[in-house]
Amino acid sequence: MLLNTEDFRGRARRNLPRFVFDYIEGAADDGHCLRRNQSDLAAVELTPRVLRDTTTVDTSIEVFGRKWALPFGIAPTGLNGLVRPRGDSLLATAASRGGIPFALSTASNMRLEDVRAAAPESVQWMQLYVMHRDMAGQIVERAARAKYEALVLTVDVPVSGNREADLRNGFRIPFKPTAKLAWDVITHPRWSMRMVPGGATDFANLTATGGSGGSANMQAALLARAMDRSLVWETLAWLRGLWKGPLLLKGILHPDDARLAVDHGVDGLIVSNHGGRQNDSSPSAISALPRIVAAINGRIPVFMDGGIRRGGDIAKALALGAKAAFVGRPALYGLAVGGAEGAEAVIRLLAAELVRSMTLLGATSASALPGTLERANRSLA
Numbered sequence: 001m002l003l004n005t006e007d008f009r010g011r012a013r014r015n016l017p018r019f020v021f022d023y024i025e026g027a028a029d030d031g032h033c034l035r036r037n038q039s040d041l042a043a044v045e046l047t048p049r050v051l052r053d054t055t056t057v058d059t060s061i062e063v064f065g066r067k068w069a070l071p072f073g074i075a076p077t078g079l080n081g082l083v084r085p086r087g088d089s090l091l092a093t094a095a096s097r098g099g100i101p102f103a104l105s106t107a108s109n110m111r112l113e114d115v116r117a118a119a120p121e122s123v124q125w126m127q128l129y130v131m132h133r134d135m136a137g138q139i140v141e142r143a144a145r146a147k148y149e150a151l152v153l154t155v156d157v158p159v160s161g162n163r164e165a166d167l168r169n170g171f172r173i174p175f176k177p178t179a180k181l182a183w184d185v186i187t188h189p190r191w192s193m194r195m196v197p198g199g200a201t202d203f204a205n206l207t208a209t210g211g212s213g214g215s216a217n218m219q220a221a222l223l224a225r226a227m228d229r230s231l232v233w234e235t236l237a238w239l240r241g242l243w244k245g246p247l248l249l250k251g252i253l254h255p256d257d258a259r260l261a262v263d264h265g266v267d268g269l270i271v272s273n274h275g276g277r278q279n280d281s282s283p284s285a286i287s288a289l290p291r292i293v294a295a296i297n298g299r300i301p302v303f304m305d306g307g308i309r310r311g312g313d314i315a316k317a318l319a320l321g322a323k324a325a326f327v328g329r330p331a332l333y334g335l336a337v338g339g340a341e342g343a344e345a346v347i348r349l350l351a352a353e354l355v356r357s358m359t360l361l362g363a364t365s366a367s368a369l370p371g372t373l374e375r376a377n378r379s380l381a
């Protein structure tokens with residue numbers, strides 16, 4: 001029975017070749033940061049308020065003038081086409097059915113225009129990696145034309161984190177097929193067969209989110225996470241010139257960086273340690289959140305991701321001041337288990353858990369959740 005996201009994780013593990021599952025699970029170094037994301041969420045206490053009318057619980061929020069049915073979205077993840085062919089459009093479809101936003105990674109296996117076409121009416125954001133500024137400029141221009149509504153610049157990958165499982169599996173650049181990889185693929189025939197009609201070529205065509213602009217060099221740079229390391233705060237003016245919509249920074253953990261972001265005209269922040277995949281000594285996202293919320297003091301919306309596995313975790317993020325949370329791996333578990341339907345099932349599961357949590361807490365709207373946080377919350381001391 002698939003009762004929770006952990007059940008989906010177990011099923012995904014069986015369905016996927018080992019190198020794909022390990023890539024999804026991938027954490028930096030010893031996985032301390034990855035585990036911290038979840039253990040610090042587990043330690044947060046919310047104190048119920050009782051005898052409040054909870055006949056109706058409203059989970060919706062408004063972000064940049066758009067309504068979200070639920071206070072969470074799907075985080076940008078690269079190489080979704082490895083999980084399922086056309087994985088990006090399947091996730092976009094699932095998000096659209098759930099009334100939540102989908103963020104497309106620069107490292108998508110599909111053209112950004114095609115992903116937008118899968119869910120033209122729903123909220124879709126574009127995540128940006130800058131390997132080369134010309135290339136980034138082209139992606140931004142295309143994203144604007146395809147009506148992506150916000151641009152998310154990820155700032156915590158100046159270089160790839162050290163993912164030793166990927167190295168051991170031979171899943172790296174330069175890519176060399178090995179007997180071990182071949183065995184991995186052969187022993188997962190359902191996955192392999194799905195890849196045959198086009199998925200494999202999708203993957204071979206990883207084109208920096210869409211074809212035209214992506215030279216072979218750029219693709220290799222993206223896969224190796226070889227980013228332009230000369231990006232600095234002043235560079236944001238260049239992006240602001242290219243992109244007129246909301247601009248967010250993803251991967252902020254230090255309150256001083258949060259203040260700098262506001263000073264440089266950024267419209268939103270995603271507090272994140274990249275799901276524990278980058279710097280292993282980083283604080284958990286949930287523990288970094290309150291200090292950043294305090295530094296921002298309501299000037300721009302603050303989002304978070306990292307370790308969300310239950311609807312109750314979303315309630316905790318909102319209680320600590322996040323406007324909404326994002327989920328990375330759980331959406332991929334759903335995708336691996338059942339395509340768009342599987343991802344939608346994960347969204348519905350998290351939604352049902354969230355509504356139950358809010359009802360138990362006596363919070364009938366997202367904005368009521370901070371009130372369930374007691375001053376003397378032991379877990380936040």
Ligand SMILES: Cc1cc2nc3c(=O)[nH]c(=O)nc-3n(C[C@H](O)[C@H](O)[C@H](O)COP(=O)(O)O)c2cc1C
Nearest residue numbers: 024075076077078105154274275306307327328329
């Ligand atoms: C397989 C995988 C690929 C990812 N690729 C990207 C990416 O291309 N761009 C990005 O900004 N973040 C990427 N992330 C980070 C996610 O956006 C998000 O920060 C993280 O997954 C949240 O943690 P969670 O998986 O515990 O929910 C990736 C994460 C995973 C698991």
Ligand SMILES: O=C(O)C(=O)c1ccccc1
Nearest residue numbers: 078079107222223225277
């Ligand atoms: O693995 C990741 O976390 C990630 O951000 C990424 C970057 C480039 C290509 C694929 C994934």
